[in-house]
Amino acid sequence: MLRRLSLALAVAAASYGTAWADQAPSQAPLASKTDLVTVYQEAARNNADIAAARADYQAQREVVPQARAGLLPNLSAGANLANTRTEVDSPANSATRSGTVYQANLSQPLFRADRWFQLQAAEASSEQAALELSASEQNLILQSAETYFSVLLAQDTLASTKAEEAAFKRQLDQANERFDVGLSDKTDVLEAQAGFDTARANRIIAQRQVDDAFQALVTLTNREYLAIEGILHTLPILAPTPADAKAWVDTAAAQNLNLQAINYAVDAAEDTLRQRKSGHAPTLDAVASYQKGDNDSLGFSNSAGSINRFSGDVEQRSIGLQLNIPLYSGGLTSSQVREAYQRVNQSEQLRESLRRQVVQNTRNLFRAVNTDVETVQARKQSIISNQSALEATEIGYQVGTRNIVDVLDAQRQLYSSVRNYNNARYDYILNNLRLKQAAGTLSPGDLEALGAFLKPDYDPDKDFLPPDLARAAEAQLRGDLDY
Known part of the structure:
Protein backbone atom coordinates (compact mmCIF):
# COMPACT_ATOMS: atom_id res chain seq x y z
CA MET A 1 0.00 0.00 0.00
CA GLU A 62 18.25 78.60 11.25
CA VAL A 63 14.90 80.42 11.33
CA VAL A 64 15.54 81.20 15.01
CA PRO A 65 18.81 83.18 14.63
CA GLN A 66 17.34 84.80 11.53
CA ALA A 67 14.33 86.01 13.50
CA ARG A 68 16.48 87.03 16.50
CA ALA A 69 18.62 89.16 14.22
CA GLY A 70 15.68 91.55 13.84
CA LEU A 71 15.94 92.42 17.54
CA LEU A 72 19.71 92.85 17.66
CA PRO A 73 21.82 95.88 16.66
CA ASN A 74 22.39 96.47 12.98
CA LEU A 75 25.77 97.98 12.16
CA SER A 76 26.85 98.93 8.66
CA ALA A 77 29.85 100.77 7.23
CA GLY A 78 30.66 102.12 3.81
CA ALA A 79 32.72 104.50 1.75
CA ASN A 80 31.97 106.89 -1.10
CA LEU A 81 34.49 108.13 -3.62
CA ALA A 82 33.22 110.99 -5.82
CA ASN A 83 34.18 114.15 -7.70
CA THR A 84 31.49 116.85 -7.54
CA ARG A 85 31.58 120.26 -9.33
CA THR A 86 29.10 123.00 -8.46
CA GLU A 87 28.72 126.16 -10.60
CA VAL A 88 27.06 129.35 -9.34
CA ASP A 89 26.04 131.77 -12.20
CA SER A 90 29.38 131.45 -13.97
CA PRO A 91 32.36 129.14 -14.16
CA ALA A 92 34.36 131.66 -12.17
CA ASN A 93 32.09 131.14 -9.21
CA SER A 94 32.32 127.36 -9.29
CA ALA A 95 33.18 124.97 -6.50
CA THR A 96 34.68 121.54 -6.83
CA ARG A 97 34.77 118.84 -4.19
CA SER A 98 36.45 115.50 -4.62
CA GLY A 99 37.55 112.87 -2.24
CA THR A 100 36.40 109.95 -0.12
CA VAL A 101 33.67 109.88 2.51
CA TYR A 102 33.59 107.13 5.15
CA GLN A 103 30.43 106.42 7.08
CA ALA A 104 29.04 104.04 9.70
CA ASN A 105 25.45 103.55 10.84
CA LEU A 106 24.12 101.80 13.91
CA SER A 107 20.48 100.94 14.57
CA GLN A 108 19.12 99.25 17.68
CA PRO A 109 15.42 98.29 17.78
CA LEU A 110 13.82 99.42 21.04
CA PHE A 111 10.21 98.54 20.42
CA ALA A 281 1.82 99.19 16.18
CA PRO A 282 4.46 101.97 16.14
CA THR A 283 8.14 101.12 16.08
CA LEU A 284 10.97 102.82 17.94
CA ASP A 285 14.68 102.49 17.12
CA ALA A 286 17.82 104.08 18.52
CA VAL A 287 19.99 105.25 15.63
CA ALA A 288 23.55 106.57 15.47
CA SER A 289 25.71 107.57 12.53
CA TYR A 290 29.25 108.74 11.92
CA GLN A 291 30.57 110.31 8.73
CA LYS A 292 34.00 111.58 7.77
CA GLY A 293 35.28 112.85 4.42
CA ASP A 294 37.87 115.16 2.83
CA ASN A 295 37.21 118.32 0.72
CA ASP A 296 39.86 119.11 -1.82
CA SER A 297 38.24 122.32 -3.12
CA LEU A 298 34.96 123.57 -1.77
CA GLY A 299 33.59 127.08 -1.94
CA PHE A 300 30.39 128.96 -1.24
CA SER A 301 29.40 132.54 -2.04
CA ASN A 302 29.10 134.86 0.92
CA SER A 303 26.77 137.85 1.37
CA ALA A 304 29.14 140.06 -0.55
CA GLY A 305 29.13 137.72 -3.48
CA SER A 306 32.72 136.54 -3.05
CA ILE A 307 33.65 132.89 -2.91
CA ASN A 308 34.94 131.46 0.33
CA ARG A 309 37.11 128.44 -0.23
CA PHE A 310 38.36 125.97 2.33
CA SER A 311 39.75 122.45 2.37
CA GLY A 312 40.26 119.69 4.89
CA ASP A 313 38.32 116.81 6.46
CA VAL A 314 34.70 117.05 7.48
CA GLU A 315 33.51 114.89 10.38
CA GLN A 316 29.90 114.46 11.46
CA ARG A 317 28.26 112.48 14.28
CA SER A 318 24.61 111.99 15.16
CA ILE A 319 22.57 109.98 17.65
CA GLY A 320 18.87 109.90 18.25
CA LEU A 321 15.57 108.05 18.31
CA GLN A 322 13.51 107.15 15.28
CA LEU A 323 9.77 106.70 15.72
CA ASN A 324 7.60 105.29 12.99
CA ILE A 325 3.79 105.23 13.24
CA PRO A 326 2.10 103.23 10.48
CA LEU A 327 -1.03 104.98 9.27
CA TYR A 328 -2.04 103.37 6.03
CA SER A 329 -0.35 100.75 3.84
CA GLY A 330 -3.05 100.14 1.26
CA GLY A 331 -4.77 97.52 3.41
Whole structure:
Protein backbone atom coordinates (compact mmCIF):
# COMPACT_ATOMS: atom_id res chain seq x y z
CA MET A 1 0.00 0.00 0.00
CA LEU A 2 1.25 3.54 -0.79
CA ARG A 3 2.52 5.44 2.18
CA ARG A 4 0.57 8.47 3.29
CA LEU A 5 2.20 11.87 2.81
CA SER A 6 3.14 13.74 5.97
CA LEU A 7 4.19 17.36 6.34
CA ALA A 8 7.59 16.34 7.66
CA LEU A 9 8.20 14.23 4.56
CA ALA A 10 7.19 17.13 2.34
CA VAL A 11 9.61 19.41 4.15
CA ALA A 12 12.38 16.83 3.84
CA ALA A 13 11.63 16.41 0.14
CA ALA A 14 11.55 20.14 -0.54
CA SER A 15 15.13 19.98 -1.75
CA TYR A 16 14.42 17.35 -4.42
CA GLY A 17 15.81 17.92 -7.88
CA THR A 18 18.04 20.68 -9.16
CA ALA A 19 15.59 22.55 -11.38
CA TRP A 20 15.68 25.61 -9.12
CA ALA A 21 18.73 24.92 -6.98
CA ASP A 22 20.88 27.30 -8.99
CA GLN A 23 18.27 30.03 -8.67
CA ALA A 24 18.10 29.96 -4.88
CA PRO A 25 20.22 32.58 -3.08
CA SER A 26 23.50 31.16 -1.91
CA GLN A 27 23.72 30.62 1.83
CA ALA A 28 26.41 32.72 3.47
CA PRO A 29 28.46 31.43 6.40
CA LEU A 30 26.63 31.70 9.71
CA ALA A 31 29.01 34.37 10.92
CA SER A 32 27.97 36.63 8.06
CA LYS A 33 24.28 36.57 8.89
CA THR A 34 22.94 39.98 9.87
CA ASP A 35 20.59 40.60 12.78
CA LEU A 36 17.76 43.10 13.16
CA VAL A 37 19.63 45.64 15.31
CA THR A 38 22.53 45.75 12.84
CA VAL A 39 20.14 46.41 9.97
CA TYR A 40 18.61 49.30 11.92
CA GLN A 41 22.02 50.73 12.75
CA GLU A 42 23.06 50.58 9.10
CA ALA A 43 19.81 52.28 8.13
CA ALA A 44 20.39 55.03 10.69
CA ARG A 45 23.84 55.65 9.19
CA ASN A 46 23.10 55.24 5.49
CA ASN A 47 19.41 55.77 4.80
CA ALA A 48 18.96 58.64 2.36
CA ASP A 49 15.52 59.67 3.64
CA ILE A 50 16.65 60.05 7.24
CA ALA A 51 19.75 61.95 6.07
CA ALA A 52 17.47 64.33 4.17
CA ALA A 53 15.26 64.71 7.25
CA ARG A 54 18.27 65.62 9.38
CA ALA A 55 19.44 68.17 6.82
CA ASP A 56 15.95 69.67 6.72
CA TYR A 57 15.97 69.95 10.52
CA GLN A 58 19.33 71.72 10.49
CA ALA A 59 17.97 74.13 7.90
CA GLN A 60 14.78 74.74 9.91
CA ARG A 61 16.83 75.57 13.00
CA GLU A 62 18.25 78.60 11.25
CA VAL A 63 14.90 80.42 11.33
CA VAL A 64 15.54 81.20 15.01
CA PRO A 65 18.81 83.18 14.63
CA GLN A 66 17.34 84.80 11.53
CA ALA A 67 14.33 86.01 13.50
CA ARG A 68 16.48 87.03 16.50
CA ALA A 69 18.62 89.16 14.22
CA GLY A 70 15.68 91.55 13.84
CA LEU A 71 15.94 92.42 17.54
CA LEU A 72 19.71 92.85 17.66
CA PRO A 73 21.82 95.88 16.66
CA ASN A 74 22.39 96.47 12.98
CA LEU A 75 25.77 97.98 12.16
CA SER A 76 26.85 98.93 8.66
CA ALA A 77 29.85 100.77 7.23
CA GLY A 78 30.66 102.12 3.81
CA ALA A 79 32.72 104.50 1.75
CA ASN A 80 31.97 106.89 -1.10
CA LEU A 81 34.49 108.13 -3.62
CA ALA A 82 33.22 110.99 -5.82
CA ASN A 83 34.18 114.15 -7.70
CA THR A 84 31.49 116.85 -7.54
CA ARG A 85 31.58 120.26 -9.33
CA THR A 86 29.10 123.00 -8.46
CA GLU A 87 28.72 126.16 -10.60
CA VAL A 88 27.06 129.35 -9.34
CA ASP A 89 26.04 131.77 -12.20
CA SER A 90 29.38 131.45 -13.97
CA PRO A 91 32.36 129.14 -14.16
CA ALA A 92 34.36 131.66 -12.17
CA ASN A 93 32.09 131.14 -9.21
CA SER A 94 32.32 127.36 -9.29
CA ALA A 95 33.18 124.97 -6.50
CA THR A 96 34.68 121.54 -6.83
CA ARG A 97 34.77 118.84 -4.19
CA SER A 98 36.45 115.50 -4.62
CA GLY A 99 37.55 112.87 -2.24
CA THR A 100 36.40 109.95 -0.12
CA VAL A 101 33.67 109.88 2.51
CA TYR A 102 33.59 107.13 5.15
CA GLN A 103 30.43 106.42 7.08
CA ALA A 104 29.04 104.04 9.70
CA ASN A 105 25.45 103.55 10.84
CA LEU A 106 24.12 101.80 13.91
CA SER A 107 20.48 100.94 14.57
CA GLN A 108 19.12 99.25 17.68
CA PRO A 109 15.42 98.29 17.78
CA LEU A 110 13.82 99.42 21.04
CA PHE A 111 10.21 98.54 20.42
CA ARG A 112 9.47 96.06 17.62
CA ALA A 113 6.48 93.95 18.65
CA ASP A 114 6.23 92.31 15.23
CA ARG A 115 9.82 91.10 15.36
CA TRP A 116 9.39 89.77 18.89
CA PHE A 117 6.42 87.65 17.88
CA GLN A 118 8.28 86.58 14.76
CA LEU A 119 11.01 85.23 17.03
CA GLN A 120 8.40 83.37 19.11
CA ALA A 121 6.95 81.82 15.94
CA ALA A 122 10.42 80.83 14.75
CA GLU A 123 11.21 79.10 18.05
CA ALA A 124 7.92 77.18 17.86
CA SER A 125 8.71 76.17 14.28
CA SER A 126 12.14 75.00 15.36
CA GLU A 127 10.63 72.82 18.10
CA GLN A 128 8.18 71.45 15.55
CA ALA A 129 11.07 70.56 13.21
CA ALA A 130 12.93 68.80 16.03
CA LEU A 131 9.90 66.66 16.86
CA GLU A 132 9.28 65.89 13.20
CA LEU A 133 12.87 64.68 12.93
CA SER A 134 12.34 62.51 16.01
CA ALA A 135 9.20 61.11 14.39
CA SER A 136 11.18 60.33 11.23
CA GLU A 137 13.86 58.59 13.27
CA GLN A 138 11.21 56.64 15.14
CA ASN A 139 9.59 55.70 11.84
CA LEU A 140 12.97 54.39 10.68
CA ILE A 141 12.86 51.89 13.55
CA LEU A 142 9.53 50.58 12.29
CA GLN A 143 10.64 50.70 8.66
CA SER A 144 13.74 48.66 9.50
CA ALA A 145 11.61 46.03 11.23
CA GLU A 146 9.06 45.95 8.40
CA THR A 147 11.76 45.50 5.77
CA TYR A 148 13.62 42.91 7.83
CA PHE A 149 10.57 40.77 8.56
CA SER A 150 9.38 41.12 4.97
CA VAL A 151 12.53 39.26 4.00
CA LEU A 152 11.86 36.56 6.59
CA LEU A 153 8.25 36.23 5.49
CA ALA A 154 9.30 35.97 1.84
CA GLN A 155 11.85 33.28 2.75
CA ASP A 156 9.30 31.31 4.77
CA THR A 157 6.79 31.61 1.94
CA LEU A 158 9.39 30.34 -0.52
CA ALA A 159 10.19 27.41 1.78
CA SER A 160 6.51 26.46 2.03
CA THR A 161 6.01 26.72 -1.74
CA LYS A 162 9.07 24.55 -2.31
CA ALA A 163 7.66 21.97 0.10
CA GLU A 164 4.30 22.24 -1.64
CA GLU A 165 5.93 21.73 -5.03
CA ALA A 166 7.73 18.66 -3.68
CA ALA A 167 4.44 17.29 -2.37
CA PHE A 168 2.72 17.82 -5.71
CA LYS A 169 5.68 16.21 -7.45
CA ARG A 170 5.27 13.15 -5.27
CA GLN A 171 1.57 13.13 -6.00
CA LEU A 172 2.30 13.31 -9.75
CA ASP A 173 4.77 10.44 -9.49
CA GLN A 174 2.24 8.37 -7.59
CA ALA A 175 -0.47 9.16 -10.15
CA ASN A 176 1.85 8.01 -12.95
CA GLU A 177 2.65 4.80 -11.06
CA ARG A 178 -1.04 4.07 -10.46
CA PHE A 179 -1.82 4.80 -14.11
CA ASP A 180 0.96 2.50 -15.26
CA VAL A 181 -0.47 -0.43 -13.22
CA GLY A 182 -4.04 0.39 -14.17
CA LEU A 183 -5.21 1.65 -10.77
CA SER A 184 -6.24 5.09 -12.08
CA ASP A 185 -7.08 6.76 -15.35
CA LYS A 186 -5.33 9.49 -17.30
CA THR A 187 -7.48 12.16 -15.67
CA ASP A 188 -5.71 11.66 -12.34
CA VAL A 189 -2.35 12.14 -14.02
CA LEU A 190 -3.51 15.33 -15.72
CA GLU A 191 -4.97 16.70 -12.50
CA ALA A 192 -1.74 15.94 -10.64
CA GLN A 193 0.29 17.53 -13.45
CA ALA A 194 -1.84 20.67 -13.30
CA GLY A 195 -1.35 20.87 -9.55
CA PHE A 196 2.41 20.44 -9.88
CA ASP A 197 2.66 23.07 -12.61
CA THR A 198 0.73 25.56 -10.50
CA ALA A 199 2.93 24.86 -7.48
CA ARG A 200 6.03 25.33 -9.61
CA ALA A 201 4.77 28.69 -10.87
CA ASN A 202 4.05 29.76 -7.29
CA ARG A 203 7.57 28.76 -6.27
CA ILE A 204 9.07 30.87 -9.06
CA ILE A 205 7.03 33.88 -7.95
CA ALA A 206 8.02 33.28 -4.31
CA GLN A 207 11.70 33.26 -5.31
CA ARG A 208 11.32 36.64 -6.99
CA GLN A 209 9.60 37.99 -3.89
CA VAL A 210 12.61 36.94 -1.80
CA ASP A 211 14.92 38.79 -4.17
CA ASP A 212 12.64 41.84 -4.08
CA ALA A 213 12.60 41.77 -0.27
CA PHE A 214 16.40 41.69 -0.10
CA GLN A 215 16.54 44.55 -2.61
CA ALA A 216 14.28 46.60 -0.31
CA LEU A 217 16.77 45.92 2.47
CA VAL A 218 19.58 47.23 0.26
CA THR A 219 17.55 50.35 -0.56
CA LEU A 220 16.94 50.96 3.13
CA THR A 221 20.55 50.58 4.28
CA ASN A 222 22.67 50.90 1.12
CA ARG A 223 24.33 47.59 1.99
CA GLU A 224 24.23 44.12 0.47
CA TYR A 225 23.09 41.20 2.62
CA LEU A 226 23.69 37.53 1.95
CA ALA A 227 21.47 36.27 4.76
CA ILE A 228 19.71 37.47 7.88
CA GLU A 229 18.82 35.80 11.15
CA GLY A 230 15.35 34.32 11.51
CA ILE A 231 12.89 34.63 14.36
CA LEU A 232 12.31 31.70 16.71
CA HIS A 233 8.86 30.17 16.99
CA THR A 234 9.27 30.44 20.76
CA LEU A 235 8.74 34.21 20.61
CA PRO A 236 6.06 34.90 23.25
CA ILE A 237 2.71 35.76 21.69
CA LEU A 238 1.19 37.99 24.38
CA ALA A 239 -1.56 40.57 24.54
CA PRO A 240 -0.43 44.20 24.83
CA THR A 241 0.26 45.61 28.29
CA PRO A 242 -1.65 47.46 29.67
CA ALA A 243 -4.67 45.52 28.45
CA ASP A 244 -6.76 48.68 28.20
CA ALA A 245 -7.29 50.55 24.95
CA LYS A 246 -8.00 53.83 26.76
CA ALA A 247 -4.63 53.70 28.49
CA TRP A 248 -2.91 53.34 25.13
CA VAL A 249 -4.95 56.20 23.68
CA ASP A 250 -4.07 58.45 26.62
CA THR A 251 -0.39 57.64 26.16
CA ALA A 252 -0.63 58.38 22.45
CA ALA A 253 -2.34 61.72 23.11
CA ALA A 254 0.53 62.72 25.39
CA GLN A 255 3.53 61.18 23.64
CA ASN A 256 2.79 60.69 19.94
CA LEU A 257 5.58 62.62 18.24
CA ASN A 258 3.59 63.82 15.26
CA LEU A 259 0.85 65.08 17.57
CA GLN A 260 3.41 66.94 19.69
CA ALA A 261 4.92 68.45 16.55
CA ILE A 262 1.61 69.77 15.27
CA ASN A 263 0.97 71.39 18.66
CA TYR A 264 4.01 73.56 18.00
CA ALA A 265 2.69 74.24 14.50
CA VAL A 266 -0.43 75.72 16.10
CA ASP A 267 1.75 77.80 18.46
CA ALA A 268 3.74 79.10 15.51
CA ALA A 269 0.57 80.06 13.65
CA GLU A 270 -0.75 81.93 16.71
CA ASP A 271 2.53 83.82 17.12
CA THR A 272 2.46 84.68 13.42
CA LEU A 273 -1.03 86.11 13.93
CA ARG A 274 0.30 88.30 16.75
CA GLN A 275 3.13 89.37 14.50
CA ARG A 276 0.70 90.42 11.77
CA LYS A 277 -1.44 92.35 14.24
CA SER A 278 1.67 94.14 15.43
CA GLY A 279 1.97 95.63 11.98
CA HIS A 280 -0.44 98.33 13.22
CA ALA A 281 1.82 99.19 16.18
CA PRO A 282 4.46 101.97 16.14
CA THR A 283 8.14 101.12 16.08
CA LEU A 284 10.97 102.82 17.94
CA ASP A 285 14.68 102.49 17.12
CA ALA A 286 17.82 104.08 18.52
CA VAL A 287 19.99 105.25 15.63
CA ALA A 288 23.55 106.57 15.47
CA SER A 289 25.71 107.57 12.53
CA TYR A 290 29.25 108.74 11.92
CA GLN A 291 30.57 110.31 8.73
CA LYS A 292 34.00 111.58 7.77
CA GLY A 293 35.28 112.85 4.42
CA ASP A 294 37.87 115.16 2.83
CA ASN A 295 37.21 118.32 0.72
CA ASP A 296 39.86 119.11 -1.82
CA SER A 297 38.24 122.32 -3.12
CA LEU A 298 34.96 123.57 -1.77
CA GLY A 299 33.59 127.08 -1.94
CA PHE A 300 30.39 128.96 -1.24
CA SER A 301 29.40 132.54 -2.04
CA ASN A 302 29.10 134.86 0.92
CA SER A 303 26.77 137.85 1.37
CA ALA A 304 29.14 140.06 -0.55
CA GLY A 305 29.13 137.72 -3.48
CA SER A 306 32.72 136.54 -3.05
CA ILE A 307 33.65 132.89 -2.91
CA ASN A 308 34.94 131.46 0.33
CA ARG A 309 37.11 128.44 -0.23
CA PHE A 310 38.36 125.97 2.33
CA SER A 311 39.75 122.45 2.37
CA GLY A 312 40.26 119.69 4.89
CA ASP A 313 38.32 116.81 6.46
CA VAL A 314 34.70 117.05 7.48
CA GLU A 315 33.51 114.89 10.38
CA GLN A 316 29.90 114.46 11.46
CA ARG A 317 28.26 112.48 14.28
CA SER A 318 24.61 111.99 15.16
CA ILE A 319 22.57 109.98 17.65
CA GLY A 320 18.87 109.90 18.25
CA LEU A 321 15.57 108.05 18.31
CA GLN A 322 13.51 107.15 15.28
CA LEU A 323 9.77 106.70 15.72
CA ASN A 324 7.60 105.29 12.99
CA ILE A 325 3.79 105.23 13.24
CA PRO A 326 2.10 103.23 10.48
CA LEU A 327 -1.03 104.98 9.27
CA TYR A 328 -2.04 103.37 6.03
CA SER A 329 -0.35 100.75 3.84
CA GLY A 330 -3.05 100.14 1.26
CA GLY A 331 -4.77 97.52 3.41
CA LEU A 332 -1.73 95.23 3.39
CA THR A 333 -1.53 94.78 7.18
CA SER A 334 -5.26 94.11 7.58
CA SER A 335 -5.12 91.53 4.80
CA GLN A 336 -2.14 89.81 6.43
CA VAL A 337 -4.03 89.66 9.73
CA ARG A 338 -7.01 88.02 8.05
CA GLU A 339 -4.71 85.53 6.35
CA ALA A 340 -3.03 84.72 9.66
CA TYR A 341 -6.43 84.12 11.29
CA GLN A 342 -7.20 81.51 8.65
CA ARG A 343 -3.77 79.92 9.05
CA VAL A 344 -4.44 79.50 12.76
CA ASN A 345 -7.81 77.95 11.99
CA GLN A 346 -6.18 75.66 9.43
CA SER A 347 -3.50 74.48 11.86
CA GLU A 348 -6.07 73.82 14.58
CA GLN A 349 -8.20 71.77 12.22
CA LEU A 350 -5.19 69.79 11.04
CA ARG A 351 -4.28 69.12 14.67
CA GLU A 352 -7.79 67.88 15.39
CA SER A 353 -7.72 65.67 12.30
CA LEU A 354 -4.37 64.20 13.33
CA ARG A 355 -5.59 63.67 16.91
CA ARG A 356 -8.57 61.70 15.64
CA GLN A 357 -6.33 59.69 13.33
CA VAL A 358 -3.94 58.90 16.16
CA VAL A 359 -6.82 57.76 18.36
CA GLN A 360 -8.20 55.61 15.54
CA ASN A 361 -4.83 54.05 14.74
CA THR A 362 -4.08 53.36 18.39
CA ARG A 363 -7.43 51.67 19.00
CA ASN A 364 -7.24 49.72 15.75
CA LEU A 365 -3.71 48.51 16.44
CA PHE A 366 -4.62 47.58 20.00
CA ARG A 367 -7.42 45.41 18.63
CA ALA A 368 -5.14 44.08 15.89
CA VAL A 369 -2.53 42.87 18.36
CA ASN A 370 -5.15 41.15 20.49
CA THR A 371 -6.59 39.55 17.37
CA ASP A 372 -3.12 38.50 16.24
CA VAL A 373 -2.55 36.68 19.54
CA GLU A 374 -5.59 34.50 18.93
CA THR A 375 -4.94 34.23 15.20
CA VAL A 376 -1.41 32.85 15.62
CA GLN A 377 -2.68 30.07 17.87
CA ALA A 378 -5.62 29.35 15.57
CA ARG A 379 -3.39 29.26 12.49
CA LYS A 380 -0.99 26.94 14.26
CA GLN A 381 -3.81 24.57 15.10
CA SER A 382 -5.12 24.77 11.55
CA ILE A 383 -1.84 23.32 10.26
CA ILE A 384 -2.37 20.21 12.39
CA SER A 385 -6.02 19.99 11.36
CA ASN A 386 -5.25 20.36 7.65
CA GLN A 387 -2.46 17.82 7.89
CA SER A 388 -4.85 15.32 9.45
CA ALA A 389 -7.44 16.16 6.81
CA LEU A 390 -4.87 15.57 4.05
CA GLU A 391 -3.88 12.19 5.42
CA ALA A 392 -7.51 11.16 5.79
CA THR A 393 -8.19 12.27 2.23
CA GLU A 394 -5.21 10.26 0.94
CA ILE A 395 -6.51 7.15 2.69
CA GLY A 396 -9.89 7.75 1.09
CA TYR A 397 -8.20 8.15 -2.29
CA GLN A 398 -6.34 4.87 -1.86
CA VAL A 399 -9.54 2.97 -0.99
CA GLY A 400 -11.54 4.71 -3.70
CA THR A 401 -13.85 6.97 -1.67
CA ARG A 402 -12.02 10.16 -2.67
CA ASN A 403 -10.58 11.27 -5.97
CA ILE A 404 -7.27 12.95 -6.74
CA VAL A 405 -8.88 16.39 -6.90
CA ASP A 406 -9.79 16.02 -3.24
CA VAL A 407 -6.19 15.12 -2.42
CA LEU A 408 -4.80 18.08 -4.34
CA ASP A 409 -7.24 20.45 -2.67
CA ALA A 410 -6.29 19.09 0.74
CA GLN A 411 -2.62 19.65 -0.05
CA ARG A 412 -3.32 23.24 -1.08
CA GLN A 413 -5.24 23.83 2.13
CA LEU A 414 -2.36 22.45 4.18
CA TYR A 415 0.28 24.70 2.69
CA SER A 416 -2.06 27.65 2.65
CA SER A 417 -2.51 27.16 6.41
CA VAL A 418 1.28 27.14 6.80
CA ARG A 419 1.59 30.45 4.97
CA ASN A 420 -1.31 31.92 6.93
CA TYR A 421 0.42 30.93 10.16
CA ASN A 422 3.64 32.69 9.20
CA ASN A 423 1.71 35.75 8.01
CA ALA A 424 -0.06 35.92 11.38
CA ARG A 425 3.24 35.53 13.22
CA TYR A 426 4.90 38.46 11.47
CA ASP A 427 1.71 40.55 11.62
CA TYR A 428 1.78 40.15 15.41
CA ILE A 429 5.38 41.35 15.61
CA LEU A 430 4.87 44.38 13.35
CA ASN A 431 1.51 45.40 14.80
CA ASN A 432 3.12 45.44 18.24
CA LEU A 433 5.76 47.84 16.96
CA ARG A 434 3.15 49.97 15.16
CA LEU A 435 1.10 50.21 18.35
CA LYS A 436 4.15 51.46 20.24
CA GLN A 437 4.88 53.96 17.49
CA ALA A 438 1.31 55.28 17.66
CA ALA A 439 1.71 55.64 21.42
CA GLY A 440 5.05 57.41 20.95
CA THR A 441 7.00 54.81 22.95
CA LEU A 442 8.78 52.93 20.14
CA SER A 443 12.55 52.87 20.62
CA PRO A 444 15.62 50.88 19.45
CA GLY A 445 15.25 48.89 22.65
CA ASP A 446 12.19 47.21 21.16
CA LEU A 447 14.35 45.88 18.32
CA GLU A 448 16.94 44.70 20.83
CA ALA A 449 14.20 42.81 22.69
CA LEU A 450 13.21 41.07 19.45
CA GLY A 451 16.86 40.34 18.78
CA ALA A 452 16.89 38.02 21.79
CA PHE A 453 14.58 35.68 19.84
CA LEU A 454 16.56 35.65 16.60
CA LYS A 455 18.15 32.38 15.51
CA PRO A 456 21.61 32.82 13.95
CA ASP A 457 21.47 29.43 12.17
CA TYR A 458 17.90 29.91 10.93
CA ASP A 459 17.24 27.80 7.81
CA PRO A 460 13.91 28.71 6.16
CA ASP A 461 13.62 25.29 4.48
CA LYS A 462 13.59 23.64 7.91
CA ASP A 463 12.47 26.36 10.31
CA PHE A 464 9.40 27.78 8.59
CA LEU A 465 7.37 25.39 10.76
CA PRO A 466 7.24 25.31 14.56
CA PRO A 467 9.54 22.54 15.83
CA ASP A 468 6.74 20.86 17.81
CA LEU A 469 4.71 20.48 14.63
CA ALA A 470 7.71 19.01 12.87
CA ARG A 471 8.13 16.47 15.63
CA ALA A 472 4.45 15.61 15.44
CA ALA A 473 4.76 15.18 11.68
CA GLU A 474 7.75 12.90 12.14
CA ALA A 475 5.80 10.81 14.66
CA GLN A 476 2.94 10.55 12.20
CA LEU A 477 5.40 9.53 9.50
CA ARG A 478 6.76 6.73 11.66
CA GLY A 479 3.17 5.60 12.21
CA ASP A 480 2.64 5.65 8.47
CA LEU A 481 5.64 3.45 7.88
CA ASP A 482 4.19 0.91 10.31
CA TYR A 483 0.78 1.01 8.65
